[in-house]
Amino acid sequence: MTGTGPVAVATEADDRTADMVITELNRRDVPVIRFNPADIGHSLTVSAQFGTCPAIPAGQVRTPSRTAELAGIRSLYWRRPTWPAFEHLAPQDARFAAAHARHGLGGVLYALPHCLFVNHPLRNRGAEHKPLQLATAQRLGLTVPPTLVSNDLTDIRAFIHAHGEVIHKTLRWTPYQQGDTGLTSWTEPVTADTVDESVAVVPHLFQARVDKIADVRVVVAGTRLFAVRIDSDLLDWRRDYGALTYSVIDLPPQLEKALLAYLEHFGLASGSFDLALDRTGGFHWLELNPNGQWGWLEDETGLPLTVAFADLLMRGRS
Template identity: 65%
Template sequence: MAEEKPVLVATEADDLTADMVITELNRRNVPVVRLDPADIGAGLTVSARFGTRPTPVVGQVRTSSRTADLARVRAVYWRRPHWPDFSHLELDDARFAAAQVRYGLGGSLYALDGPLWVNHPLRIAAADYKPAQLALAQRMGLAVPPTLATNDPDEAREFVGAHDEVLYKPLRWTPYARNGVPLTGWAEPVTAAEIDDSVRVTPHLFQTRVDKVADLRVLVVGRRTFAVRIASGLLDWRKDYSALTYAVEHLPDRVNAVLLAYPERLGLVSGSFDLAVDRAGDYWWLELNPNGQWGWLESETGLPMSAAFADLLTQGGAT
């Protein structure tokens, strides 16, 4: 049965953060159609028509249990959809089929101008470049640690030698395995002696270490901010969640205002920010994840993050 002004939730099958938001929407009796592009075929069907009058896009998205009228979608929560890779096909056939899903299913959803997107995937992609994030943060008045992006070994050695402590950070997280074992790139100390000609292969990000006493994860949802101080003593707190303690942080008005304005500059309505707090109590920009995790922070602090997302999605766009 077609749902009345549904919220589309695009995500993979195992997503506890999306589950929290869907639970909140269900409490409000807001219809939800959850879909994953990986289910394309028997589990997911899209039919979109263009050139009709008076509506530019009409059609439906159907899952095994729900149907959404594309013209009536109030909001799209674009969480962590899993795109099919068609690995059972020959390489060229798989590449072709995967492109048709992205540009067919994705393109049909992107064509909608009524829903509120949280966040639009094209905006997410544009916001996900760390060098651009750093420059925008400085333009907006936030403190940014001296940082170098380069594939020149001499530039890298000079930069590392000019600062007391420097970290290497991946420019972009990607799935990675060595000998079948999944690996994650952490922020790691680097010395000038460790830099060799292999740096030439690809740009690397080198950043001076902030003499921090804590980290902050700040979630922005619409016009609301939720800031959590994370204490661990770790260089990269993501390495060991069991070592973390949490406290709700009250941001200075100036910092809060900048973090609210930052997503708007990028066409986003939500984002997860990582900051560091130094011994003087100053806040340092580290990065933005346009689609970052936050569910465990609600569980640890009781902050009503999922309710804030549900509020935003319920309000939706001009459907």
């Protein structure tokens, strides 16, 4: 059942994907309130009551141009929000303020009633851990490449020797600066000779390399799946978007069923899966980004992704 309240969009100022969805919602005359948690105390306020009103919570979230009743928000699109760091405060005060922003504003938003979350931030966080992703995918019958998560040099070298061609991935993308330059960690090949005792500091993810002919990105909005084959000669296709070609493909029904079951397991309304397609036509599960980018795929393929997400947000929780 379609609700009548506003759709809330939590994201940073520069977010083209959110812009696309908001434009479509505006075209449909669906009210939207957009905000970024980092603006709390400047252009964002929240006021919520518990225990004194029938609605839980009762109150409002306000920006300079919009006000929304918390109990009336039909859906929350948790896109690319950032949290305030309060860098103008002393370190102890900044830590205190940052914690209260997350647990105050965040806690109120997480408690929204009758609201469809795309996705609920706490469920996003629960689904982000790659070891848990791998275990869940395997339990659901998806093909998972042999993978080792370890900080034991002996085990790592034994794994590399056993599987021959092995790649290294980060367990979580983390902002990293070298001077004024932002650095990105890519998926890279690794050999037994190139790993050393430094791996003991933290666990690392090593995976047998799939003999792939293409990558596949699958974007899910509700129960609608959109699969795009990405062809290139790159191990990590993110390194050079100019070297990629795209084509829309159909997935085997059993694979579609497994991917939807995966999202249901984590309580997610949407997600972006990365798969590898091998020379025999087999699909290998690589990872899920609970809040992955998809805007450029619509540009490249014409897939109605914006419409699908607007439909989902407009419908709210049925």
